[in-house]
Amino acid sequence: MNGHHRLRIAVYDRYWSTGGGGEKYAGGVAEVLNEDHDVTLIGHVPIDTGWLGERLNLDLDGVATLIVDECDSLESVTADFDVLINLSYRSHARNGAARGIYIVHFPDRPGADLRPWQRFLRSKLLRLSRTDRRMIKVESGFHEADTIRWQEVRWTNGDGVLDVDVPTGAEKHLQLRFGRFIPGGIDRTISVEVDGVVMATDVLRCARNRFEVVEPLLISVPVVGRIGRNRVVIRSESGSPAGILGNGDNRILGVPLVSASFSRGPVGAAVSRASLLTAVPAGTDWLQSYDLVIANSEFTRTWIQRWWGINSVVLEPPVALRVPGPKSPMILSVGRFFAPGRGHAKKQLELVRAFRALGAVADGWELHLAGGCSPEDEPYLDEVKSEANGLAVVFHVNAPGSELDGLYRRASIYWHATGLGEDLDHDPVRAEHFGITTVEAMSAGAVPVVINAGGQPEIVRSGVDGYLFDTPEDLVRFTSSVISDPVLRSAMGESSIERAKRFGMANFGARLKALVDDAGAAGPAGH
Template identity: 45%
Template sequence: MKAGVYDRFWSTLGGGERFAAGIAEALAEEHDVELLAIEDVDLDVLGERLGCDLAGVGVRRIGDDLDAVERATADLDLFVNASYLSSERSSARHSIYVVHFPAALHGADSPRRRLTRAVDESTRRWRHRVAGRSGLHPWERASRHSIRWTDGRAVLDAELPPATRVPVHVVLGRYLPGNIEPVDVEVRADGQTIATGALTPVRSRFDQRRVTVLSGVAVGRPDGSPVEIEVVSSSFLPTELLGAADNRRLGVPVIDVVAGEGAVPALARRFPAAWENPSRADFLATYDLVLSNSAFTQEWVRLLWDADSDVLHPPVTMFDAGPKDRIISSVGRFFREGGHSKKQLELVRAFRQLVEGGVDGWELHLAGGCAPAAQPYLDEVRAAAEGLPVVFHVDVPGRELADLYARSSIYWHATGLGEDPRRHPEAFEHFGITTVEAMSAGAVPVVIGAAGQVESVEHGVSGFHFADVDELVARTRQLIDAPELLGTMSAAARERATTFSNDAFAERLRHHVASVVDRVD
């Protein structure tokens, strides 16, 4: 079969991209596979950085507008959409949608959706076509609206009548994080500034009900070719600013860009909740199978989308075990509190309890990247570790991480500690790849008993779950005081990790593909 794997963010080389590349690698064993991308992709760099063999896999660059994926998949026998927060439709013969974690969608029959359709139909007669070309992330739901974040410079094509002055309105949502300064926004038409304004951060939930409209006038080109509309602003990285598990570069949230003579500003301000380009909640209907990256994600797909899905855990690279030292390790980026924190500060405090409780000769090793914005948090963790045998491995190469896994006897993971998984599921690991990596090297995991961690670690068999810091300390002390138990669980952890290996992943993926092909054919 001719197959395509889509990820809008190949260049970020994150966990989602490792998942997508693993899908391409597995499919390439039996099919003609290409990566669908909105920008150039270096397969050699991608394969090396993600640890995948992409020999024989091709790349096809597609457009960046809303319908680009639907057009590009028309000639495919199999399409796998593995992109984060995607709402693109598929027109392939067989289609699979991979969910990293779902965003809330509003159904086609909801009151808000009906109001949106009414506004859309009432304005359609005077609207000129405007299509995104580049610099726009996929549609996502943000409380009151469907939005597309820019990356700091969004480019759109407006089909305007030749040599005619046409009002252009950029409708922006109020979804900037509250801890940044107001953002200056400039709207240009064919390089000329036609509107400027400032977008202020969210200060209250009421702010999210409001919109900001920047209006100007563009002139149609004499030859009738599309006018280039730019939305330019500063940008930020959520992973640096918020500690969020989102490595996109974000500018401003665009609800709509409208060209026409109608009363857009008045309508947008009068009915802000209804003014949006719909995220097309019906996109799932174009897929034959939805795959969630964990049972935790699967449950949220059911709750937020009222949709069924099967589970396909991400592929995990297996690491070699070595002679074990008295090391407790934890791997994860250093994030400030309030984001997707790996809770290193709490881990240091737990380790202090162990040391003060009489545990001697053991070290805690914390490994992970640290963005400049997270440096104050790292400094706080270092200060808390003063006087303790705590070793930091910041921004280390892969070989040093492999050595740490090989020498570690126990592995800690506490993402989500103190949070409510029902209210803040984004604060938890939806699967937890580093835990499985450590297990593959024989480190016994002691992890928070929630979300994706409970799927990889069998409590009392291949590791332990904990609910709070006191239980983390108690379970760790149980392992330290019983070397035979530690050895038994180490062997069980290595065996359990193979369940999530690249080979096991490829076999499960083949099963899902076969089920789709057989069902549809």
């Protein structure tokens, strides 16, 4: 670093406890910058830096932590820091530090899937609901908006507060509608207070069929205008989805508010069933609070420009390079087990089928599938295991870092198929946005045979370090070539080791420090 200032740097990520690829990047940022600055990890549940460092193969000794309520404004939380680095996936939180850096794993485009007629209907409903938006404001106790089916919802944390403006002396009925989806299907009692007085109570029951899904619970309360604005509090039980579903979502969730309006009749009915169409399209104004936007790959940079219309610089995630070891007749793939349709699925089912298609070529070889699996994804894992019956397929579910080290050292070939069979121009989020595990495997000398999509082509030079495939047939053909030719396999393995060094921590650290030096050039806040 330039040595002029020791900065107070905040590194924010909502998902520290998942220990995934995004957290690998965030933790790498913290490790590098903690050499010259005072780094604090900001999150919403206790952060065990020892566990996180072991899981991600990082040194986080001396890194501080700050735990804040999910509903607290990140802008206010970071006001005393010199630099905020926000790496939380799809966060729209504003920066409050003297300087801000926003690192994008992949951009989001709210409402992108709306069809032309839906966009037309949205424009009409937006005009009709303009008065409601002016009269009803969120004060506190609400999370950022989520989209569930046709409904944009704001989860409370158990105590959501609305600031309501009704003309003095007038009485209006506030229509509160709540979605019928609660983690674990547990019914919750809701009470609504107006200016400190409980005006209504009801029980929110989860949808029992597909018709109830789009029929929110309606609670109507009278609000009598007074001098100043009215305060409406929505109270309920609350809990963490992670504790119920094991999905890594550690937010404290109360109940999902679909809409709050004074509209009745057809407009009210439309709002209750399709609140997404009355949601103001999310913009990118919050990005103006950041001084620099960083993309994790050229693939991501392209979509940031396409969807957000802004420039960004590319800084690939840091990769802890592995130590090569004696190779075994083994193909490895690393990635969480979760079903297609849930983000960038790792396609383990398709990999097992490809291994079967190798036939006699793969005699004596094994396919090893390693990755985490939450309880809600166990049915998919069971499906993959069933497909693997009779094959030399070995599963390493929720394997510790030490076990992964051994797998990387032994693997001769590495497979990655995220995005296979998907329309990635329509839904690019289903591709791997960079591909840390591919680099890790290459650094240990495995030959990558990976999909020609997302960030993978930026890592692998096809025909030099390994191969890029477009179809399952290509995957089988290229893998057969590598298995059948030990000389080719050895040469590509050596090339992979050299190629991986480009993405190692040393190169990443030098580039990151230069970017932070520029962002923090004004010196510590208040100096």
